[in-house]
Structure formats: structure tokens, C-alpha cells
Amino acid sequence: MFRRSTQAVLGTASLVSVAYSQQVLDLGTVEWTLTSPNFSYISVPGKVPSQVHLDLQAAQVIGDPLYALNEFNLRWIPFSNWTYTSSPLDTLQKNASSTWLVFNGLDTFTSIDFCGQHVAATNNQFRQYYFDVSDILASCNSPGLSVNFGSAPIIANATRAIPGQETWPWGVQQLYEFPNREYIRKEQNDFGWDWGPAFAPAGIWKPAYIVQMPPQNVYVRNTLVDIYREGQHNFFPPDQSKDWVLNASVDYLGSLPSGAAVDYMISDADGSILQSGRLSNATTEDGMITGSTSVPEGAVELWWPVGYGQQQLYNLTLNVIDSWNTTVATVKKRIGFRTIFNNQTPVLQEQLDKGVAPGNNWHFEINGHEFYAKGSNFIPPDPFWPSVTESRLRVLFDSVIDGNQNMLRVWSSGAYSPDFMYDLADEMGILLWSEFEFGCALYPVNEEFLENAAHEVEYQVRRVNHHPSLAYWAGGNELENLELPTVNKTAPEEYPRYLAEYEKLFLDTIAPIVLGNTKSISYSPSSTTNGWLSLDFSKVQPITQRYKNLTEGSIYGNTDFYNYNSSQLGNFSRYPIGRFANEFGFHSMPSLQSWQQVVAPEDLHFNSSVIMLRDHHPPAGSLNASNFYNTSIGQGQMTMAAQEWYPVPNKTDSVANFSAWCHTTQIFQADFYKSQIEFYRRGSALPERQLGSLYWQLEDQWQAPTWAGIEYDGRWKVLHYVAKDIYSPVIISAYRNVTNNDFEIWVISDLWSSISASVNLTWYDWSGKQLNISTDAASNVTVGAINGTQVLSTNLDTLLQGQDTTNTLLRMDVSAQGSLPNSNVTKTFTHTNWFHPAPLSSANLADPGLELSRKDETFTVKATSGVAAFVWLDYPRGVVLSFDDNGFWLAAGEEKKVGYKVKSDSTDRRWRDEVTVRSLWNNTLAEGY
Ligand SMILES: *[C@@H]1O[C@H](CO)[C@@H](O)[C@H](O)[C@H]1NC(C)=O
Ligand SMILES: *[C@@H]1O[C@H](CO)[C@@H](O)[C@H](O)[C@H]1NC(C)=O
Ligand SMILES: *[C@@H]1O[C@H](CO)[C@@H](O)[C@H](O)[C@H]1NC(C)=O
Numbered sequence: 001m002f003r004r005s006t007q008a009v010l011g012t013a014s015l016v017s018v019a020y021s022q023q024v025l026d027l028g029t030v031e032w033t034l035t036s037p038n039f040s041y042i043s044v045p046g047k048v049p050s051q052v053h054l055d056l057q058a059a060q061v062i063g064d065p066l067y068a069l070n071e072f073n074l075r076w077i078p079f080s081n082w083t084y085t086s087s088p089l090d091t092l093q094k095n096a097s098s099t100w101l102v103f104n105g106l107d108t109f110t111s112i113d114f115c116g117q118h119v120a121a122t123n124n125q126f127r128q129y130y131f132d133v134s135d136i137l138a139s140c141n142s143p144g145l146s147v148n149f150g151s152a153p154i155i156a157n158a159t160r161a162i163p164g165q166e167t168w169p170w171g172v173q174q175l176y177e178f179p180n181r182e183y184i185r186k187e188q189n190d191f192g193w194d195w196g197p198a199f200a201p202a203g204i205w206k207p208a209y210i211v212q213m214p215p216q217n218v219y220v221r222n223t224l225v226d227i228y229r230e231g232q233h234n235f236f237p238p239d240q241s242k243d244w245v246l247n248a249s250v251d252y253l254g255s256l257p258s259g260a261a262v263d264y265m266i267s268d269a270d271g272s273i274l275q276s277g278r279l280s281n282a283t284t285e286d287g288m289i290t291g292s293t294s295v296p297e298g299a300v301e302l303w304w305p306v307g308y309g310q311q312q313l314y315n316l317t318l319n320v321i322d323s324w325n326t327t328v329a330t331v332k333k334r335i336g337f338r339t340i341f342n343n344q345t346p347v348l349q350e351q352l353d354k355g356v357a358p359g360n361n362w363h364f365e366i367n368g369h370e371f372y373a374k375g376s377n378f379i380p381p382d383p384f385w386p387s388v389t390e391s392r393l394r395v396l397f398d399s400v401i402d403g404n405q406n407m408l409r410v411w412s413s414g415a416y417s418p419d420f421m422y423d424l425a426d427e428m429g430i431l432l433w434s435e436f437e438f439g440c441a442l443y444p445v446n447e448e449f450l451e452n453a454a455h456e457v458e459y460q461v462r463r464v465n466h467h468p469s470l471a472y473w474a475g476g477n478e479l480e481n482l483e484l485p486t487v488n489k490t491a492p493e494e495y496p497r498y499l500a501e502y503e504k505l506f507l508d509t510i511a512p513i514v515l516g517n518t519k520s521i522s523y524s525p526s527s528t529t530n531g532w533l534s535l536d537f538s539k540v541q542p543i544t545q546r547y548k549n550l551t552e553g554s555i556y557g558n559t560d561f562y563n564y565n566s567s568q569l570g571n572f573s574r575y576p577i578g579r580f581a582n583e584f585g586f587h588s589m590p591s592l593q594s595w596q597q598v599v600a601p602e603d604l605h606f607n608s609s610v611i612m613l614r615d616h617h618p619p620a621g622s623l624n625a626s627n628f629y630n631t632s633i634g635q636g637q638m639t640m641a642a643q644e645w646y647p648v649p650n651k652t653d654s655v656a657n658f659s660a661w662c663h664t665t666q667i668f669q670a671d672f673y674k675s676q677i678e679f680y681r682r683g684s685a686l687p688e689r690q691l692g693s694l695y696w697q698l699e700d701q702w703q704a705p706t707w708a709g710i711e712y713d714g715r716w717k718v719l720h721y722v723a724k725d726i727y728s729p730v731i732i733s734a735y736r737n738v739t740n741n742d743f744e745i746w747v748i749s750d751l752w753s754s755i756s757a758s759v760n761l762t763w764y765d766w767s768g769k770q771l772n773i774s775t776d777a778a779s780n781v782t783v784g785a786i787n788g789t790q791v792l793s794t795n796l797d798t799l800l801q802g803q804d805t806t807n808t809l810l811r812m813d814v815s816a817q818g819s820l821p822n823s824n825v826t827k828t829f830t831h832t833n834w835f836h837p838a839p840l841s842s843a844n845l846a847d848p849g850l851e852l853s854r855k856d857e858t859f860t861v862k863a864t865s866g867v868a869a870f871v872w873l874d875y876p877r878g879v880v881l882s883f884d885d886n887g888f889w890l891a892a893g894e895e896k897k898v899g900y901k902v903k904s905d906s907t908d909r910r911w912r913d914e915v916t917v918r919s920l921w922n923n924t925l926a927e928g929y
């Protein structure tokens with residue numbers, strides 16, 4: 001129940017004996033009661049860290065918040081105040097020199113009392129708060145703590161109503177459910193988003209402590225470690241021949257003994273010490289002690305993202321010592337040596353000579369190498385962060401790795417990632433593009449708001465900077481490409497003022513804090529951006545943004561693309577050409593198995609209120625809990641896409657029909673993303689020199705129609721499998737110009753050395769009969785590093801003259817010899833892809849005669865009588881797993897062995913007998929799934 005951490009006895013024995021040592025009481029180990037002034041009958045056990053909804057659910061005051069329409073039924077919770085009261089804290093020392101309350105996160109508006117006396121009020125979910133309560137404790141007999149949470153929606157409204165408060169023209173601030181999120185520093189999607197519910201939770205959502213210290217003692221509340229190449233600068237490519245600088249800065253509470261210094265030690269996994277000593281040039285100011293050391297180039301192994309080399313990590317121990325060399329505090333951080341650079345510099349002559357279009361770069365470089373970023377956008381994996389455990393994230397990140405992804409964009413407007421998430425990413429080699437929590441809105445810039453945001457930014461930048469997986473900082477989501485143009489359009493005369501406010505927050509306030517704390521990480525004010533125009537380092541804030549200062553024929557920045565007109569599938573002329581695609585997508589339904597977790601059997605059909613109202617795209621735009629108008633737009637987009645492109649299910653059994661429809665929306669989603677990823681990857685070989693594709697979105701935070709590729713419990717949608725396939729290092733893809741039927745086939749590779757590839761094209765009809773269509777495609781090609789080679793350029797009308805296109809299919813195979821980056825082992829890389837000239841909705845599908853068998857841990861699927869499109873191995877509820885491959889095509893007579901990885905199983909392995917297989921052909925059948 002009581003955890004004592006004695007920080008004062010490490011290191012050399014002290015000559016001075018102190019009467020007591022530092023004591024840290026973890027407030028997660030004491031008893032708490034949750035009550036509400038609005039509901040005198042509620043008094044339930046509370047937890048730290050937790051949130052009100054979770055504690056009410058544990059006490060059975062409410063049911064599962066994610067069930068059915070509970071989102072709407074539970075609105076009374078965020079409209080009320082909630083108080084967490086601890087039992088008397090008898091174990092506190094009365095003779096401590098100082099006593100502090102430390103909260104690593106309070107969500108969000110609190111009034112804190114200690115020993116019955118008011119301590120403070122807080123108003124930022126993302127800050128760490130610490131209060132000296134020594135004086136209060138000195139005159140207190142029965143120490144107890146209470147934290148009273150005010151209603152975030154009510155306070156957001158009240159903040160908006162403050163005279164002089166900024167407002168914006170209608171349409172600039174994207175409104176989901178609760179209004180006025182932009183006035184408060186709370187997770188923005190807590191007020192609703194188009195992929196999630198609006199619970200507006202409250203609670204002590206991060207660990208909290210009471211720290212008691214003797215005199216001349218410190219408690220470390222946060223630590224910055226910045227590792228960079230000598231002379232490195234956030235905006236320019238680092239010189240990889242330089243030594244490393246390790247800069248460390250410890251934020252402490254208490255009083256530092258005079259003559260304090262910091263000793264450091266870098267050790268490896270075996271515990272052997274690589275380097276140790278005292279940090280040079282130590283300075284102390286404002287509760288921080290800072291110093292640095294140099295680590296020679298070559299003395300440490302580099303950290304690489306997955307697929308590029310090892311994830312070498314080291315332990316760094318920092319000992320804060322006094323002038324007798326006694327350790328007064330110890331900090332351990334796991335670190336890695338790498339440079340990660342977001343390159344927005346002007347395109348150089350040598351790049352122009354290679355065919356790169358003029359303009360500016362926009363890509364990432366790891367340890368001095370440009371690479372192709374493959375991944376997706378991460379959203380908060382649960383509406384309630386205290387439910388997000390390390391083991392849950394590990395399961396999710398396993399799927400990221402298995403899905404051939406190396407980068408996640410951690411979307412702003414959720415919450416800053418917990419340390420354990422960066423730890424996992426460090427270990428697994430996943431780069432985390434990180435953002436400050438601002439999005440889809442412009443923000444006030446009154447002094448109080450800016451100061452509040454500045455504290456948040458400083459705390460978060462310092463907290464996570466030591467993680468080698470941290471790749472980038474962006475100010476906020478879609479501000480430059482969405483919010484600013486909307487103001488410019490709706491209120492052009494006020495645009496200069498709003499632009500100046502935007503710059504005041506994201507350039508003048510945030511940029512200097514980022515640049516002042518880290519030399520290793522690049523910063524940009526907005527996720528989607530045309531990048532910087534110029535830099536002037538004589539200014540505290542060096543960045544001038546480019547915005548629309550564009551030159552015809554030049555290419556700048558990254559892209560964001562949504563088009564809910566499903567007829568645009570495969571229309572490359574509509575996809576954006578840029579240097580990097582950081583968002584694109586289309587929504588789909590989750591599987592029947594996910595729906596069954598939260599929807600009663602009678603509601604399992606497309607038009608049930610429960611299914612409809614869980615579709616938040618487009619959002620209700622208000623607290624109206626029955627906006628069927630908007631929700632039918634979102635449902636309509638998915639069903640129209642299914643109707644346009646695929647045979648649609650019309651099954652006798654209504655649940656089977658629902659399931660088949662849900663699945664068909666997933667197939668469209670997968671097709672759409674695949675076509676865009678192929679387009680972006682080919683861009684690595686075109687003048688745009690496109691070097692990244694991060695689709696929207698990795699995973700779900702509840703069971704609903706969304707853009708996710710992974711459902712709430714970890715089940716993969718068709719998308720995650722198809723993305724895994726098309727994110728393979730070497731791919732072969734077809735590109736058809738939908739206007740004139742010009743047709744190209746390319747082999748694309750993101751390996752770092754060139755490959756020799758052999759290509760095979762085979763034409764079939766749906767029954768599997770080979771067709772005699774000959775092309776003059778190259779059969780052996782070389783593909784350069786991170787590049788593509790065209791193997792065929794023709795016109796389909798000419799090529800397929802006289803063919804029944806509804807019964808014509810092309811199978812493309814590539815097999816290449818090459819090696820992974822930083823490896824000299826030669827490997828074979830293969831990829832298979834299919835092209836169908838007619839939409840599958842009008843294709844002359846044949847029964848593929850699928851057969852499924854299992855031997856031990858391997859399933860075998862065979863198409864016995866025709867070509868099978870979108871073969872889908874399905875598994876029951878009660879288990880979550882990923883197959884090695886799924887959603888693939890099979891030629892007639894072809895069989896495929898498929899293994900799997902189980903993530904959780906409550907069926908005692910019985911699920912293995914309930915695996916089924918289907919393909920698109922099953923959409924044409926009245927019976928079965
Ligand atoms: C609710 O919380 C707000 C904000 O902390 C506070 O101003 C108000 O007095 C509280 N009301 C009650 C009934 O506790
Ligand atoms: C906040 O204001 C909106 C109108 O701007 C209103 O609909 C809503 O009920 C208010 N919410 C609260 C909690 O007062
Ligand atoms: C860091 O130290 C811990 C023990 O404190 C050890 O288990 C771990 O392997 C070390 N890791 C590295 C990367 O040095």
C-alpha cells in the first residue's frame with residue numbers, strides 16, 4: 001500500500017547523516033472515494049489513475065460506456081462535477097523539510113484541497129502540476145486530499161463567454177458534438193470526433209504522488225535528454241561524421257545542495273559501461289540542472305527503425321551529486337543514438353539532375369539516409385486513456401510491424417503518448433511522428449491561453465525527447481491546409497488577424513520552446529504543410545512559412561486527401577502529387593464480430609438506429625443524439641461505393657447479409673487505399689520524389705464505421721492485410737489512366753540498393769483459363785534504390801481489343817534479388833498483384849470452388865475451379881488473431897498456406913475449427929456468409 005523510494009542512499013556513502021530519507025507516496029496505492037455534488041446518492045470507490053466513467057462502471061453505477069447508444073445516455077456524467085477524496089494519509093511524515101503534491105496529469109478542471117485547505121485550481125490536461133504543501137501539512141492533523149473536477153463542457157462554454165474572447169467565422173472550427181473544445185486544453189476528441197464517441201471524461205488520469213524531502217534533497221519530476229551530432233540543427237541535414245553530443249537536463253523539486261553536479265554513465269544491455277563521467281558546463285536555473293558530454297562517433301552502435309537495422313538501445317544513468325559526491329537523485333533513461341531529420345530544404349542542383357522536380361523537399365532521413373516512410377495515423381486507442389495498457393499497445397504495435405509499417409503519425413488532438421508507448425516504439429523500431437494537441441480549429445491567443453500552452457509544450461518536449469523513436473514535432477492537425485484557407489475564404493478581410501494569431505501560437509510561442517529544448521528533432525507548425533519559405537536564425541523564431549507562395553511547376557510539402565465520391569477509385573488524376581502523403585482514407589464498417597460486442601442481435605442491420613448513430617461521419621455537429629440526416633450520408637457513402645464496384649450481397653439470412661455488406665465496405669476501403677499507396681509509391685520514381693505514405697487511420701477506439709484498418713479489439717480489417725501487402729519492400733503494380741485507358745506496369749522498391757527483378761504477366765479469364773494476350777513487357781529489369789522501373793506502357797483499348805473485359809484478368813508477379821538496408825545478405829523479394837479491366841461489379845465471376853483445410857497450425861486454401869478475388873479467412877468472436885496473409889487473390893488451381901498469430905483467445909483453441917473461407921464470389925450467393 002505504501003511505496004517508499006529512497007533516492008538518497010545511492011552512490012558514495014554520505015558523511016552527513018540525515019534524520020530521514022526522501023519518501024514518495026504513490027497516490028495509486030491509497031483508497032479513494034468518488035462522489036458528486038450533483039448526485040448525493042453516488043459514493044463509490046475511486047482509483048488513481050482513472051476516470052469517472054471507468055470508476056462508475058467498476059462500481060456498476062453505469063454499464064459499458066461503449067455499449068449501443070450509451071454514449072448519448074451518459075451525457076449526464078460530463079455535465080456534473082466529480083470529487084475524488086482520499087482517505088487520511090496517516091503515513092505522511094510530520095518532520096519533512098518539504099512536502100509536495102505531484103500530479104502527472106489531471107483531466108482537466110480541478111480544485112484541489114489538502115487538509116481541508118484550498119491548494120490550487122488547474123486547467124490543462126497535458127501539464128504536470130506540483131504544489132508545495134509543506135505549510136499546510138505543518139498545521140494539519142488528519143491529512144486528506146480531495147480533487148474536485150468541474151464540468152469540462154460547462155467550463156468550455158463559460159470560457160467562450162468571457163468578454164473579449166476570440167471567436168471565428170462559422171465553419172472554421174470543426175464541430176463534432178460538445179462545442180467550444182478550442183477554448184480548453186483537454187483532449188480535443190473527448191468532445192467528439194468523426195471516428196469516436198464524445199464522453200468528455202474527467203479524472204486523475206496519470207499517476208500522482210506525495211513527495212516528502214529532507215533539506216538539500218531533490219525529487220526529479222522530469223528529464224530532458226537530447227542526443228545529436230555536434231553542430232546539428234533542427235532544420236539542416238546532420239553531418240554523420242561528427243561526434244555525438246549528449247545534453248541532459250533534470251527538472252527537480254526541492255533544493256539542490258550547493259556545488260551540485262551531474263554524473264552520468266552509459267551502459268549496454270549486458271551492463272557494461274561504455275562511458276561515464278561528469279557532465280560538463282553544468283548550469284542550474286529555474287529548478288533545472290543541465291550539462292552535456294560528448295560521445296565519439298563510432299563509439300556507439302546506431303539505432304535504426306524496423307527493416308533498416310537493429311534497434312540498439314543503451315541505458316543512461318544520471319546521478320545528481322552534491323559537493324561530497326553523494327548522490328542526491330538518480331534518473332535512468334533508455335536512449336538510442338540516431339539522427340532523424342525532416343528535410344524541407346530547397347531541392348538541390350544534384351537532385352534536379354536526377355529528375356527531381358524543383359521546389360522543396362519534404363521527407364525524413366534516418367542517420368543521414370532518406371527512406372520511404374510507410375505507415376498510418378494513430379488515434380487514441382480508447383476513449384479512456386487509463387484503459388490503455390502497455391500490453392494492449394504491444395499487441396497493436398505487433399500489428400504495425402507485421403503490417404510492414406515503419407512510421408506512425410500520432411495525430412494531434414488526442415493526448416501526448418505515454419512513455420511506455422515510446423518505449424515500445426524504441427524497442428520495435430517504429431518512428432513516431434508526434435504532434436502538439438491542437439487540431440481542426442484555430443485557437444485563442446490571450447496571454448493566459450498562451451502561457452498555459454507553453455507550460456504544456458515544455459513539459460512534453462522534455463519528457464519524450466530521449467526516445468529514439470521520436471521522429472518529428474508538428475504543431476497541430478490540418479491547420480495550414482484546412483483552417484487557414486477556410487478563414488481566408490469566409491472572412492478574407494479578417495484573414496491577416498487570424499493568420500497572425502495562428503503564427504503567434506504555433507511559431508512565436510511553440511517553436512522557440514521546441515528549438516530551445518531539442519536540437520535533434522525538426523518542427524513544423526502544421527501537420528499538412530507547404531513547409532518553410534525561409535529561415536532567419538538572428539530571430540528567436542526563425543521560421544517563415546511558405547503557405548501559398550508557390551512557383552508553378554515546383555513541388556512543395558506533404559498532402560492530405562479525402563474524397564467521398566467513391567467513383568474516384570483509381571482515378572489517379574485526382575490523387576494529390578506531393579513529396580509525402582500524410583493523410584488519406586475512406587471509412588468502412590467493422591466486422592460482424594465487433595458489432596456483436598456492443599449491439600443487440602435485433603439491431604444488427606444497416607438501418608438500425610444503433611448502427612446508424614454510431615456512424616459519426618459526417619459528425620452530428622451538435623449534442624443532437626438523433627442526427628439521422630448526417631449519419632445517413634456516411635452510411636450512404638459506404639453503400640454506394642459497394643454498389644458501384646462489387647457484386648452486392650443479397651442474402652436470405654439478415655445477419656449474414658449484414659455481415660457480407662460490412663465486409664464489402666471493407667473491400668472497397670482496402671481497394672481505395674491500395675490504389676493510393678501504389679500511386680504514392682510510384683511517386684518515388686517520378687519528379688515529385690514522393691517518400692512517404694501514412695494512411696488514415698491505424699486503429700479504432702470503439703466499434704463503429706471508421707477509417708481504421710484495425711478494429712477496437714485488435715482484429716484486422718481487410719485494409720490492414722492489403723496495406724501489409726502493398727507496403728512490401730518490392731511491389732508490382734498496374735496504373736490505368738481512366739480517361740484514355742493508357743496503361744502502365746511498374747516495379748517499385750524502397751530498398752537502399754538496386755535490385756534485379758524478373759517479371760511475369762499472365763492473362764486469365766475468371767474460370768482460370770489462360771488468355772493469349774501478349775504484351776512487350778520487360779521481363780528482367782533493374783530497379784534503383786528507393787525507386788521504380790516501368791515494365792510496360794501500352795493502351796488497354798488496343799491491347800484488349802476483341803476481349804470481353806468483364807472476363808479478363810491480369811496476374812503480375814515479380815521476383816527480385818536484393819538485400820535489406822544495412823544488410824549484405826541477399827534475399828528474394830516477391831510480390832503478386834492482379835488487375836481487372838472491368839469493375840468487379842460487372843465482372844463475370846466464376847465459382848472458385850474454395851477449399852479450406854488445417855493441418856496443425858497452418859491453414860491451406862485452394863481455389864479449385866476459378867480465380868478467387870479477395871479470399872477471406874474469417875474467425876469467430878472470442879479470439880483475436882492475425883493471419884500471415886488474407887484478402888489475397890488465388891489463381892485457379894492455386895493453393896496457399898496461411899499461418900497465424902493469436903493475440904488473445906477465450907475459446908480454448910476451439911476457434912480453429914470455426915474458421916471459414918469466402919471470396920468475392922460469395923457475395924453472389926443467397927446462402928452462407
Ligand atoms: C464545480 O466545479 C467548478 C469548477 O471547479 C466550480 O467552480 C463549482 O463551484 C463546482 N460546483 C460544485 C457544486 O462543486
Ligand atoms: C454550451 O453552449 C451551447 C450553445 O453554444 C449549448 O447548446 C449547450 O447546451 C451549452 N452547454 C453547456 C454545458 O452549457
Ligand atoms: C537497462 O538496464 C536494465 C536493468 O536496470 C536491463 O534490464 C536492460 O537490459 C538494460 N537495457 C539496455 C538497453 O541497456
Ligand SMILES: *[C@@H]1O[C@H](CO)[C@@H](O)[C@H](O)[C@H]1NC(C)=O
Pocket residue numbers: 280281292293294
Ligand atoms: C562546454 O562549453 C565550452 C565553451 O562553450 C565548449 O567549447 C565545450 O564544447 C562544452 N563542452 C561540452 C561537453 O559540451
Ligand SMILES: *[C@@H]1O[C@H](CO)[C@@H](O)[C@H](O)[C@H]1NC(C)=O
Pocket residue numbers: 323324325
Ligand atoms: C568527487 O569526484 C571527483 C571526480 O570523480 C573527484 O575529482 C573529487 O575529488 C571528488 N570530491 C570529493 C569531495 O570526494
Ligand SMILES: *[C@@H]1O[C@H](CO)[C@@H](O)[C@H](O)[C@H]1NC(C)=O
Pocket residue numbers: 484485488489547548
Ligand atoms: C487567400 O485567398 C486569396 C484569394 O483567393 C488567395 O490568393 C491566397 O493565396 C489565399 N492565401 C492563403 C494563404 O490561402
